[in-house]
Amino acid sequence: MNLKRLALLLTIVMALFLITGCSGEKGTTDIPINNDENITSEEFDPNTDFDKILEEAKGSTVNFYGWGGDEDRNRWLNQTVAPVLKEKYDITLEVVGMDIDNILAKLAGEKQAGLKEGTIDMIWxxxxxxxxxxxxxxxxxxxxxxLPNFEKYIDGDDVEVKYDFGFPIEGYEAPYGKAQMVFINDSAITEETPRNAEEFMEYAKKYEGRITYPALPDFTGSAFVRTLIYDIVGHEQFLDMEANKEVVKEAIEPALEYLRELNKYLWNQGKTFPATSGEVDNMFEDGELVMTMSYGSYSAAVGIEKGIYNDTVQTFLFDKGTVGNTNYIAIANNSPNKAAAMVAINEIISAEIQATQFKELRSLPVVSYDKLTDEEKARFDNIDIGKGALPQDELLSKRLPEMPANIVPIIEQLWLEEVVGK
Known part of the structure; x- marks a missing residue:
């Protein structure tokens, strides 16, 4: 178990302990305890005619909880999405920034307390x-x-609509945006764009000490390592692999050996790694590194627009592809505003809102291009993706599926044991 998962488990356990402990003392809490009722049996039926759901949602306030560290996304939600929801449906959108670990702990605490109606509606x-x-x-x-727009715009046969990191979705969440690992360098400093792991090793040797990646389990660092693993040993075997440490270790041993060799040519010789992708970006911006990496497919274009990167910064991929995944919106089981949550999510996956997300955030849309009308296609086609970025069709043509979620922490643990400082 990696440190992040352990911290999450301890947080949830502590939340349950505190609530359970408080519930036995008179006057210590005003949370209603209702252990005789099953909080999962709600009166609201998602199969209700959507016109009735629209009517029920009117005048509601829906709370959208998710990571709040992306100021551009916060601005888009508050200044683009919220006004549309208010004007079209009389729904007020409240965006609440909170780390997912704390969100899950909050939900677990409310469930333990028997809180039939909680405070969270939608979850990123x-x-x-x-x-x-x-x-x-x-x-x-x-x-x-x-959701009407799910049927209208989403490809139900897409593996990323059916599975989230290898786990069946079964309609419990709707797609929100797509991400994909990309590599970024400055063509004025390094013309090379390595196309595979072998070329990347030579690149690291040439620019010894000026390349690194975020320490796992940083999201970007972990995706980078998985991309290298895919390039070295392939990706198909992981889709149904047993979540067993020895099985995984045997499968990725050539990649572990590669990463140990790569250490020799990295910043600080791989003895330590920057803690976050933000630190790697800062080192790249300061000229300490010759490249960076991102799970935001259009990060180079955004950086150039903001004046963070030079105009000569460019994006590149491996020929075999890079890891990509979809992020989603779910509804809390004890959401007090399920109708409003469904209406809000339905609007977010519309062609109109997805186009604004693509334009304002450079987030790959989740709508199927083939399902768009000619007018809707033109709206997407006319969006200027900016300098230094790759077109959407090239990204999607080199998009590799994520590993099952129960394999990822095993790889992160093996990296910590077998690669760091070796």
Whole structure:
């Protein structure tokens, strides 16, 4: 178990302990305890005619919880999405920034307390966090396929619509945006763009001490390591691999050996690694590194627009592709505003809002291009993706599926044991 998962477990356990302990003392809490009722059996039915759901949602306030560290996304939600929801449906959107670990702990605490109606409606989530929330009955049931815009715009046969990091979604969340690992360098400093792991090793040797990546389990660092693993040993075997440390270790041993060799040519010789992707970006901006990496497919264009990067900064990928995934929106099981949450999510996956997300945030859209009208296609086609970025079709043509979420922490643990400082 990696440190992040351990911290999450301890947080949830502590939340449950505190609430359980307080519930036995008179006057210590005003949270209603209702252990005789099953909080998962709600009166709201997602299969209700959507016109009735629209009517029920009017005048509601819906609370959207998710990571709040992206100021551009916060601005988009508050200044673009919220006004549309208010004007079209009389729904007030409240955006609450909170780390997913704390969100899950809050949901677990409310469940333990028997709180039939909580404070969280919509949740920005994916991967192992989705699996954990779904398995622990913290999420509302299957709703996504009942949304009109899901049927209208989403490809239901897409593997990333059916599975989240290898786990069946079963309608418990709707797609929100897509991410994909990209590499970034400055063509004025290094013309080379390595196309595979072998070329990347030579690149590291040439620019010894001026390349590194974030320490795992940083999200970007972990995706970078998985991309290298895919390039060295392939990706197909991981899709149904047993989540067993020895099995995984045997499968990725050639990649572990590669990473140990790569250490010799990295910043600080791989003895230590920057803690976050933000630190790697800062080192690249300061000229200490010759490249950086991002899970934001258009990070180079955004950086150039903001004046953070030079105009000569460029994006590149490996020929075999890079890891990509989808992030989603789920509804809390004890959400007091499920109708409003469904209406809000339905609007977010519309062609109109997805186009604004693509334009303002450079987030790969989740709508299927083939399902768009000619007018809607033109709206996307006319968006200027900016300098230094790769077009959407090239990104998607080199997009590799994520590993099952229960394999990822094993790889992160093996990296810590077998690569760092070796």
């Amino acid at each position: 989530i994916n991967g192992e966090n989705f699996y954990s929330a779904k398995e622990n009955d913290l999420l509302f049931g299957s709703f996504a396929e009942q």
